[in-house]
Amino acid sequence: MSWAKEFVELDKSVHERESFDCGEIALNTFIRTQAAKHMEAGISKTIVLPVTVSLPSGKFPICAFYTMTPGAIKRADLPKDLAKKLPYYPIPVFLLAQMAVHENYQNQGLGKTTLIQALGNFYEINKYMPAYAVIVDCVNENAEKFYVQYDFKVLGKHNGRTRMYLPMNTIIQLFNKT
DSSP states (O other), X not given: OOBOSSOEEOOTTTEEOTTOOOSOHHHHHIIIIIHHHHHHHTXXXXXXXXXXXXXXXXXXXXXXXXXXXEXXXXXXXXXXXXXXXXXXXXXXXXXXXXXXXXXXXTTTTXXXXXXXXXXXXXXXXXXXXXXXXXXXXXXXXXXXXXXXXXXXXXXEEXXXXXXXXXXXXXXXXXXXXX
């Protein structure tokens, strides 16, 4: 099966979530049981890339997804050379809270496509609601290696995961070139 041409907002009446399997239990559990609830509560937005053909149920399986939410970090959590230029109150950031590609679609460039889509959304949001950076909390070492390829830098550990960031200025430069 192939994936759709565009990402869309998760709709539990349209998207089949139970079969999603990226190989990471936490991410599978999130898309299956928590993503829609978090959207209903107004705390995040999950965007999915469905397959092009529906199941007999009429629902469309998910090839990839990402979840966006606002956040804040302490000035002290940033490298000293960056922190000295910022105020002492919490620094607004965007959190790429979850991102995953179904195992059947891995190693086909869909991770990069999904990340670019997410960063593009953050770029657009930043025009109206500025933030300092995009933050990710890596679920494992493979995720760390993935984000390093795209110039994310390590901030440290957060809840047992490696926290990385990409400054919005870098994202702005990237999207202003295209």
